Amino acid sequence: MPCKNPERPSLNSHLFHAETETEVRHLLNDIARAGKYIHYALQTSDTGLAGSQNTSGEEQLKLDVISNNIVEEELCESHLVYAYASEEKGAIEPLRDGAPFFVAFDPLDGSSLVDANLSIGSIFGIYRGDPMGKTPREQVAALYLVYGPRTILVYSTGKGVHAFYLNDVGEFLLLEKDLTIGDTVKTYAPGNLRAVTDTPAYRKVMESWLDEGITLRYSGGMVPDIHHILIKGGGIFTNIGGNKYPQGKLRLLYECGPFAYIVEQAGGGSSNGERSILDITITELDQRTPIIIGSKKEVNRVAKVLKP
Ligand code: F6P
Ligand code: MN
Numbered sequence: 001m002p003c004k005n006p007e008r009p010s011l012n013s014h015l016f017h018a019e020t021e022t023e024v025r026h027l028l029n030d031i032a033r034a035g036k037y038i039h040y041a042l043q044t045s046d047t048g049l050a051g052s053q054n055t056s057g058e059e060q061l062k063l064d065v066i067s068n069n070i071v072e073e074e075l076c077e078s079h080l081v082y083a084y085a086s087e088e089k090g091a092i093e094p095l096r097d098g099a100p101f102f103v104a105f106d107p108l109d110g111s112s113l114v115d116a117n118l119s120i121g122s123i124f125g126i127y128r129g130d131p132m133g134k135t136p137r138e139q140v141a142a143l144y145l146v147y148g149p150r151t152i153l154v155y156s157t158g159k160g161v162h163a164f165y166l167n168d169v170g171e172f173l174l175l176e177k178d179l180t181i182g183d184t185v186k187t188y189a190p191g192n193l194r195a196v197t198d199t200p201a202y203r204k205v206m207e208s209w210l211d212e213g214i215t216l217r218y219s220g221g222m223v224p225d226i227h228h229i230l231i232k233g234g235g236i237f238t239n240i241g242g243n244k245y246p247q248g249k250l251r252l253l254y255e256c257g258p259f260a261y262i263v264e265q266a267g268g269g270s271s272n273g274e275r276s277i278l279d280i281t282i283t284e285l286d287q288r289t290p291i292i293i294g295s296k297k298e299v300n301r302v303a304k305v306l307k308p
Pocket of ligand 1: 222
């Protein structure tokens with residue numbers, strides 16, 4: 001007897017019915033499992049400093065280290081990942097010779113918000129083979145988890161963008177399929193805003209939003225801030241360079257690339273001011289890029305205003 005199609009399929013069942021390539025489905029399930037362990041660690045672990053720094057010289061929290069180790073373990077157990085790079089480590093870490101995938105990830109983005117109990121997240125970009133010399137458009141899949149009042153997972157394999165919530169028994173169930181981003185912009189999320197003092201065009205962009213009377217929705221966590229745009233179906237997020245961070249604060253491989261893949265799949269746009277984030281060649285693990293992302297028309301308008 002055929003199974004009834006449940007109203008809220010599990011992540012695995014959804015991936016299966018979406019005819020996701022088997023290896024990709026297994027890997028996404030393994031990453032989802034890492035997300036469950038990180039969700040649990042956030043509820044139960046000490047939020048203090050680890051006493052170490054990441055490659056950018058930022059203080060690591062114990063939770064940064066725990067989250068990194070959780071992901072590393074799940075990727076290792078998957079047997080599908082030949083190497084990975086984590087924002088916390090900043091080096092290519094070999095895992096299993098001959099395996100097909102490379103995973104770039106930020107295990108706990110926005111972790112400085114954790115003591116304030118604001119939402120944070122994990123971000124993953126999956127490549128077949130070495131990402132160096134490739135572009136984020138060549139990702140096989142991208143996925144993020146947002147840890148807020150609920151834990152939500154959003155993924156795309158290039159066939160739409162789909163969201164799942166973590167239920168009480170540890171299963172990701174479908175929350176919403178085929179998320180879309182349209183051109184109506186009701187909210188703005190301006191990151192690295194200290195740059196307005198030395199990037200006057202960024203001040204102009206900011207003033208245009210103030211004049212339009214749209215609503216500020218900025219938490220300081222890239223994951224919840226862009227998730228907000230996806231769930232509401234429109235909006236704009238920026239992180240633009242200034243003197244301190246000439247390319248903005250955010251990384252192409254670990255942060256901007258996966259989000260650009262997901263947002264463009266949902267019908268939104270992404271830009272570094274010149275071209276889609278999906279068309280920037282990856283040359284360094286720690287490469288930063290300015291980012292304008294969200295509703296496509298607004299992304300293009302902002303990119304024009306920011307043009308030197
Ligand atoms: O990864 C760093 C991060 O915490 C992102 O999550 C966030 O978008 C950004 O920094 C915030 O930067 P700023 O405080 O400069 O706006
Ligand atoms: Mn980060």
